[in-house]
Amino acid sequence: VGSCECYHWQSQNVKQSGVDDMVLLSKITEDAIVDNLKKRYMDDYIFTYIGPVLISVNPFKQMPYFTDREIEMYQGAAQYENPPHIYALSDNMYRNMMIDAENQCVIISGESGAGKTVAAKYIMGYISKVSGGGSKVQHVKDIILQSNPLLEAFGNAKTVRNNNSSRFGKYFEIQFSRGGEPDGGKISNFLLEKSRVVSQNENERNFHIYYQMIEGANDQQKESLGIMTPDYYCYLNQSGTYKVDGTNDSKDFQETMEAMQVIGIPGDHQTQVLQIVGGILHLGNISFIEAGNYGKVESTDLLAFPAYLLGIDPSRLQDKLTSRKMESKWAGKSESINVTLNQEQATYTRDALAKALYARLFDYLVEAINKAIQKPHEEFSIGVLDIYGFEIFQRNGFEQFCINFVNEKLQQIFIELTLKAEQEEYVQEGIKWTPIEYFNNKIVCDLIENKLNPPGIMSVLDDVCATMHAKGEGADGTLLQKLQAAVGVHEHFNSWNSGFVVHHYAGKVDYGITTSQIRRNKTKVTLWHLCLSSTFIRGLFPENLNTDKKSRPTTASSKIKKQANDLVNTLMKCTPHYIRCIKPNETKRPKDWEESRGRHQVEYLGLRENIRVRRAGFAYRRLFNKFLNRYAILTAETWPCWRGPEQQGVLHLLRSVNMDTDQYQMGRSKVFVKNPESLFLLEEMRERKFDTFARIIQKSWRKYIARKKYEQMREEASDILYNSKERRKNSINRNFVGDYLGLEQRPELRQFLAKRERVDFADSVNKFDRRFKSIKRDLILTPKGIYLIGREKVKKGPEKGQIKEVLKRKLEFGSLSGISLSTRQDDFFILHESQYDSLLESNFKTEFLSLLLKRYEEAIKRKLSISFTDRLEFRVKKEGWGGGGSRVVVFQRGQGDVAELKAGGKTLSITVGDGLPKSSSKWNQTTATWQTIGGEPGKNFLPGSLNEEKIMKVYIFWRPPSTAPPKLGSQRAPRVPAHSQNNQGNLDFLNVPDQGMSGKQRKRSISQRPPPAPKPQPQPKGPRCRAIYQYIGQDTDEISFDVNDVFDLIKEDPSGWWTGRVQGKEGLFPGNYVEKI
């Protein structure tokens, strides 16, 4: 890279260090890999890819790139868009799960202290952040997150390799609903390192919980649990280590207790958990002395406290520790006798009890978490595997053997799936391929777990253990002899005088496994439950209720073997992802790269082989049908489904994006795509498509919400007129739209409003003056008041002669004194105000009124008075000489649905036929239907794709009624520039829905305007009319005319929108702007 500063080609301000994806290394050697990792590590980049595999180097310091900003950044982004990150991998898992409806898992491997547990927590945190869910789901998320501190308190400990070393293996399945909300989970735990309960190596500690409790318990707890300083307890004082750098045990204790609370462990159980922890500590202080071949409790005083805490009678505890019940068969009879134990045996019995109690307690906690988050049906899941890492200590016992065996199995999965299976697949699919050599550690796995031919180490251990009986002496020799006989010639095995060596994938380990260790690992639990008075503790030993049944106890080795294989089976059922953690040093210091350590890990992890296979091979492969399914959306031929051979469909898609032919190969059942970049091309096209659909759905959702609101408003509005006013036939079931003027796109009207002033209602209305002449006004209602906007010719200045919008009137709510209406079915209403009143006519008066009443009440805190009489009075504006006074409007019964106006002096008579009865209310006819997405005409959504994006959860679609409203094809369209009509590219969807989508909605509301004549009429001989006012057409289907223009009148419509022809152009205009001649 040299001295030039390179930056990540997509992300801004991200310096490039080495290569992000080691597939891009120019030379694939171990040196190059190590150098790249080191360079990046020193530059504080801990993550690097090998294709989809994430390499993570432990930074031993908090990196700044785990904030909400990164969570945002990696969400939904393609891998290549941002620098490598664990969030990218997490996001990929989550999205794959949703898109492909497949369970995912991530295998986090690496040696002890490499950062597996920290990685697992980042994944859980990310998923919790990006997935949705209500309060119930939040509860599950809380438990998932809180399970970490709880299980770490009881299952982690300081070792020489890691201050917070996991001493158990954990597979955490986060379960999701079909909508992608984490609504459940399940933890499977693997053999806990029990020996740690009773002894620890130098510089190591027992499990954290002991120190937490001692430091953090309150005085009352201290007293009841008999808490002393840690050096008082034999189970803690052997290693002389009590404190861990950077750990606050007291604070952690509070967190542990809090976690128990969140998980829902009841208070009394919490207490009992602590009692067991304390009880074990006190149990460890019971010591034995040799008294004539028998073990005797040294100080019986020390029996009291553990007996009390564990709920055992002290004398029974003493008996149980120093004697053993033996079944003896004699002359066909079986009787049980008590055999006294020697000092060593008594100590062993004590430790066995302590370990069993602790292990059961741990299982109880795991179970408690599982119960709190279990769900009846599993849908989707993401499994996170975080086990104890490969480790080598000074002395390596049976438990290290198990731990390393599980790591060996995980390496095997990796090899199987990424190196072996991948290459085999090419061969199987008939793709040209030159094999790449790699070390397959299956040979080591077989050495350990083979049952027969030759038996593996575990089989030999079991065998020796089963035939050992009571005889202890010489057993170790027998074990080694048998191992030598069975696997002595194995390349990965050596034996030495007091142990054996296994050549693991990650290095050679000397095991000093003695028969006593294996014997101790027989999981048979002695008959303790009989002595336990506490039901809680008895509950931890359920199998002992059946004491008579005797079966050969399962050994620890057969158990771990089974668990490891079950785990492999579980993992194999999911789509796997890998995080390979690398530990750069043993000093736990940041920016400290130990060359040899780094190189060793690079080697044994098989990174070079991984890169080579990856590079020579294909970054991506998919079964034809899965590929079709995923990218079907790209072309019309493949959407919603391809008809024809799948392979052809795949080819069709690849060609549709113009992918280079050297970039893909067709196998027998799968398509192989060479470079990730080529795949990204497809992905990006797909994203774009989904983006478009997401917007459609958002829009529909907004529409849905708006509709809901208007439905409610309509009912409220109906209530206002109920029993007071007759209704027009069409008005009851009409959908409320609010903004009938499309103010969003009308700056000339919006100019009178404040910047973000919300429009509740806007429509063109008729306003009547003192001579009852009507003129058009735009009526706008906002939470601030009522606006009446008119148009005037500019009298002077550069715009002279142009027609301009002018604010004619603005009514503050405070100045309104009431509204009056007739009882008939007309559309008139009067706004009464302190100065003068306004007589208006609007088709949408009910909608306007109901909104006005609401806003008025919100602003003024009382109801606006509303009166219904057939003799209305309105005061006119004082103007010059002829000002002031009042006018009267009288309503009379007439014929038809259209009001007829007759002005005479100061009275206007309005006659109109009968409408619907005043008691007409509540829409009784469903005019809208609600459908799921599939119902949208012309669009078809695959069920799978619904889960696609978070926003796509909304799957309600609105479809215009198919019957009730008239066809609106060429009716007055929204006043929206054509290009913005479909709203593409508008990302304002997060704003509170405005009512401004007048266009489309207007179409859906029952307009009073007639469908225009289907064909241009022949030259009319019919009536003509003269314009009383100027009218400027506001849409393409309208005509414009000036005052006194005379033109053909083609059709009069009761709605008031007449059809005329001006200079050959036919169109709509308001009938009351003209007089017939």
Ligand SMILES: Nc1ncnc2c1ncn2[C@@H]1O[C@H](COP(=O)(O)OP(=O)(O)OP(=O)(O)O)[C@@H](O)[C@H]1O
């Ligand atoms: N991404 C990280 N950022 C900062 N510190 C980290 C990170 N990963 C690991 N560490 C540090 O390294 C320590 C060891 O990491 P962790 O406990 O995850 O190791 P592990 O692989 O789980 O080891 P074990 O196998 O012993 O459980 C952590 O306690 C933390 O201090």
Ligand SMILES: [Mg+2]
């Ligand atoms: Mg760990």
